[in-house]
Amino acid sequence: MIEARGLTKDYGSTRAVDDLTFEVRPGIVTGFLGPNGAGKSTTMRLMVGLDAPTAGDVTVNGKRYRDFRAPLHEVGAVLEARSVHGGRSAYNHLLSLAQTHGIPKRRVGELIDLVGLHAVANKRAGQFSLGMGQRLGIAAALLGDPSTLLLDEPVNGLDPEGIQWIRNLLKSLAAEGRTIFVSSHLMSEMALTADHLIVIGRGRLIADASVEDVVRKASGDVVRVRTPDATRLRELVTGPSVSVTSPEPEVLEVSGLTSDQLGDLAFEHRIVLYELTPLQASLEEAFMELTRGEVEFEAVAQPPAEVAA
Amino acid sequence: MTTLSSTAVPTIPRLEHVGRVTQARVALSEWTKLRSLRSTRWSLLVAVVLTIGLPLLFATVLSSRWGQIGPLERADHYRHRLDISLAGVNVSQLAIAVLGVLLITGEYSTGMIRATLTAAPRRLPVLWGKAMVYMLTVFALMLPSVLIAFAGSQAILRSHHILQLSFTHPGVVRAVVGSAVYLVLVGIFALGIGAIVRSTAGGIATFAAIFFVIPPLLNILPSSWNNAISPYLPDAAGRDMFSLNLPLPGDVHAASNDLSPGWGFALFVGYCALALAIAAVLLVRRDA
Numbered sequence: 001m002i003e004a005r006g007l008t009k010d011y012g013s014t015r016a017v018d019d020l021t022f023e024v025r026p027g028i029v030t031g032f033l034g035p036n037g038a039g040k041s042t043t044m045r046l047m048v049g050l051d052a053p054t055a056g057d058v059t060v061n062g063k064r065y066r067d068f069r070a071p072l073h074e075v076g077a078v079l080e081a082r083s084v085h086g087g088r089s090a091y092n093h094l095l096s097l098a099q100t101h102g103i104p105k106r107r108v109g110e111l112i113d114l115v116g117l118h119a120v121a122n123k124r125a126g127q128f129s130l131g132m133g134q135r136l137g138i139a140a141a142l143l144g145d146p147s148t149l150l151l152d153e154p155v156n157g158l159d160p161e162g163i164q165w166i167r168n169l170l171k172s173l174a175a176e177g178r179t180i181f182v183s184s185h186l187m188s189e190m191a192l193t194a195d196h197l198i199v200i201g202r203g204r205l206i207a208d209a210s211v212e213d214v215v216r217k218a219s220g221d222v223v224r225v226r227t228p229d230a231t232r233l234r235e236l237v238t239g240p241s242v243s244v245t246s247p248e249p250e251v252l253e254v255s256g257l258t259s260d261q262l263g264d265l266a267f268e269h270r271i272v273l274y275e276l277t278p279l280q281a282s283l284e285e286a287f288m289e290l291t292r293g294e295v296e297f298e299a300v301a302q303p304p305a306e307v308a309a
Numbered sequence: 310m311t312t313l314s315s316t317a318v319p320t321i322p323r324l325e326h327v328g329r330v331t332q333a334r335v336a337l338s339e340w341t342k343l344r345s346l347r348s349t350r351w352s353l354l355v356a357v358v359l360t361i362g363l364p365l366l367f368a369t370v371l372s373s374r375w376g377q378i379g380p381l382e383r384a385d386h387y388r389h390r391l392d393i394s395l396a397g398v399n400v401s402q403l404a405i406a407v408l409g410v411l412l413i414t415g416e417y418s419t420g421m422i423r424a425t426l427t428a429a430p431r432r433l434p435v436l437w438g439k440a441m442v443y444m445l446t447v448f449a450l451m452l453p454s455v456l457i458a459f460a461g462s463q464a465i466l467r468s469h470h471i472l473q474l475s476f477t478h479p480g481v482v483r484a485v486v487g488s489a490v491y492l493v494l495v496g497i498f499a500l501g502i503g504a505i506v507r508s509t510a511g512g513i514a515t516f517a518a519i520f521f522v523i524p525p526l527l528n529i530l531p532s533s534w535n536n537a538i539s540p541y542l543p544d545a546a547g548r549d550m551f552s553l554n555l556p557l558p559g560d561v562h563a564a565s566n567d568l569s570p571g572w573g574f575a576l577f578v579g580y581c582a583l584a585l586a587i588a589a590v591l592l593v594r595r596d597a
Contacts, residue, residue: 049430050423051596066430073327075427083423085346085415092345093424099338100428102328110322140424145324172320 001026001179002047002148006056009042009203016042018203019056024181026147029174031194031211032183035291039203040183041080044152047181048077060148060179072101076141080152080183082133083140086126090117090136093125098143111139130157138169148179155189167193187287201291215286223259225252225266226275233271237262253279335429336438343412343442352408353450356492359404360397360454364462367393372469384557390472391484391553394459398488398551401454402495405447406520409499410512412439417507426597436504436592440497440585447496452489459485480553483570488551490574494581498543501584505591520544540566543580549573 002024009017017039024030034040045051047058049065057064060075068074084093094108112121115135120128125136134154141149151170155163170193174180184190190197190211197214199207207214227233230250237244242256254262259278266273328334343349371386371393378386386393413436416422429435459476466472474481502519503512524544527535539545549568556562568576 045596048427050426065427068430069329070327071330071430072428073324077427079423081420081423083420083427085342085419085421087346087348087415087419088342088421089345092341096338096341096345097424097428099341100330100334102331102334103324107322107324114321142321144327145321176321 001062002058002060002181003062004043004047004056004058007043007046007053007058008055009039009046009051010054016203017046017053020200020203020205021056022198022205022208024179024198025196026179027174027177028195029170029180029182029193030196030198031190032181032198032200033187033190033287034183034185034200034206036185038185038200038291040185040200041152042203043200044077044079044150044181044183047150048075048079070101070144072097072103072144072146074144074146075148075150076144076146077150078134078137078141078152078154079150080156082137084125084133084136087124089122090125090128090139091121093136094139094143097140101144103143107143111142114142115139131159131162134158134162134166138166146178149173149181151180151182153183153185155184155186163189199287199290206290214290215280221258222253222255222279223257223262224275224277224279225254225262225273226250227252227266227271227273229271232269233266236265236269236271330429330431330434332434332437335434336441338428339435339438339442343446346415348411348415349408352404352411353446356401356404356408357450357454359401360451360492361458361461363397363400364394364458365465367396368462368465372465372471375469375471386472387557388555388560390466390474390555391481393466393472394462394474395455395485395488395551397458398455398492401451402492402520405451405492405496406499406516407513409443409496410503410506410516411509412443412500413503414507414509414512418509422597432592433589436585436589440500443496443500444493447493448489451492452486455485455489474555478555480570484551484553487570487574491547491550491577494547494577497581498577498584501581501588504588505584536566540568541576543577546573546576546580550577 004020004022007017007020008015020039020043032040032043042051043058046053047060047065048071060068063074065071065075088096091108091112094111095105098105098108112118115138117132117135117139120132125133128136138151138154141151149170151166154166154170158166170180170182174195182193194211196210197207198205199214225233228250230246230252234244234246234252237252237254237257239256242254244255245253247253257265259276263273263276375383416425425435426432459481463474463476466474476482476485499512499516502515503509506512506515520543524539524542527539527542530538540549546568550570550573552567552570554565567573
């Protein structure tokens with residue numbers, strides 16, 4: 001269980017994290033979503049005590065990270081930026097971390113095997129590919145068998161096999177009852193991994209809901225109707241609280257009426273319907289909808305350059 | 310590159326017992342970090358080779374050139390004949406200092422510091438651990454090195470019957486052991502500077518400024534000022550630990566500006582403590 005209360009972080013005059021309050025529950029994968037620069041990495045740094053909050057606080061299992069006597073047993077973190085000295089072998093890197101907690105060498109070997117780095121354990125980490133580096137980070141995070149895992153953009157730059165591996169790993173860790181908090185700027189990735197979503201933009205909380213709720217909220221109850229009598233149906237449904245668009249002939253997209261109401265109406269007026277579909281926004285669209293105006297670096301249309309005569 | 314295993318996820322074995330973070334454990338971890346880097350091994354090897362090799366080289370050169378040297382110069386060599394045996398210390402201190410800086414700035418430049426501080430979130434044990442491990446390592450390597458340098462260079466000089474100096478001569482043991490302690494303290498001072506500055510280039514530049522740039526600059530000052538300041542700089546204070554003046558019979562005892570070896574040692578320890586204390590406060594206060 002992670003709890004953030006009024007969590008705020010300023011860097012100079014820039015507010016990176018702005019009054020975040022949320023809970024991350026155990027047993028499920030919670031996605032932490034936001035555009036680049038939204039404050040996800042900063043929030044995670046605050047969670048593991050690398051940075052100190054300007055205001056508010058964040059606790060894991062009721063304690064601030066700095067107060068843990070055996071922090072690797074409580075929280076495993078895979079931060080976005082690599083946290084490995086490139087001149088050191090994977091084995092020695094993990095060993096040095098394990099030794100701070102008196103974790104036996106055997107455990108280091110087990111985890112190296114488990115993440116599939118056995119063959120490269122004695123190679124310098126600086127020579128690792130992105131995927132191998134990510135696996136090394138995960139091995140480090142799992143050293144202390146923590147009940148909470150934080151992963152910052154874990155699938156960035158991975159090949160499909162690596163992405164699949166991480167997805168499965170996160171789900172199985174959550175199924176064991178651990179708290180899994182994983183950030184991404186890719187909605188599609190979260191749709192496949194997460195059960196619950198915390199969405200932020202410009203450091204502020206935008207949504208804290210299940211994946212289905214986020215989608216439903218963004219969908220806005222649009223119903224798609226296909227009928228040869230589109231013109232007549234359009235006249236019938238038009239009203240103050242109803243808006244209708246027609247993306248193509250014989251197709252209407254109606255908002256303000258449920259599919260049941262539309263079906264009844266068509267039946268009463270003996271209008272034949274070929275299709276009646278409540279439209280769901282994709283998670284990607286829901287995300288765009290939620291974070292509209294919250295993107296830090298929005299593309300601005302450039303005025304066309306004057307052509308020199 | 311090796312092909313990594315398939316996408317199947319095995320279950321994570323549970324860890325039966327987890328210990329708390331203690332100072333001793335963090336120090337052990339720092340020892341693992343120190344010994345597992347190639348750059349560490351190279352720097353220390355260079356320091357050992359220079360500390361031993363330069364005195365042997367100088368003793369050889371001096372022995373072969375002795376016949377062509379005039380009496381005044383001979384007298385001067387005689388007065389500073391221990392300097393031949395400890396000549397390597399002046400050069401190897403640079404390797405020790407660079408490694409001291411790198412020990413901490415290397416963590417910042419690679420991002421390792423994030424892993425280090427999440428494993429030991431109280432942070433101070435990391436700084437103490439690094440200092441302890443580095444002190445012991447430098448002392449364990451440098452004490453034998455200066456002893457070998459002394460024995461070796463003296464053997465060469467003795468075979469030419471020049472500039473001989475017995476190990477039991479008053480002040481010799483203090484100066485030889487003092488030179489190894491000096492190198493230990495240089496390493497700690499550099500570690501402190503590295504932790505304050507947090508960048509390799511900045512750390513090395515700061516160390517070089519304090520040890521090699523500022524002292525000669527002070528010669529520009531009026532000599533009364535220079536004499537009041539120079540002996541108390543870290544570099545001069547540290548040097549007093551291993552300098553030994555061996556006057557010729559009949560030399561007039563000149564008033565020296567230098568501190569006694571004991572005061573030099575105390576002052577240099579003070580500088581190291583100050584650097585570490587500032588580093589400690591900043592380490593706890595600053596965002597990593």
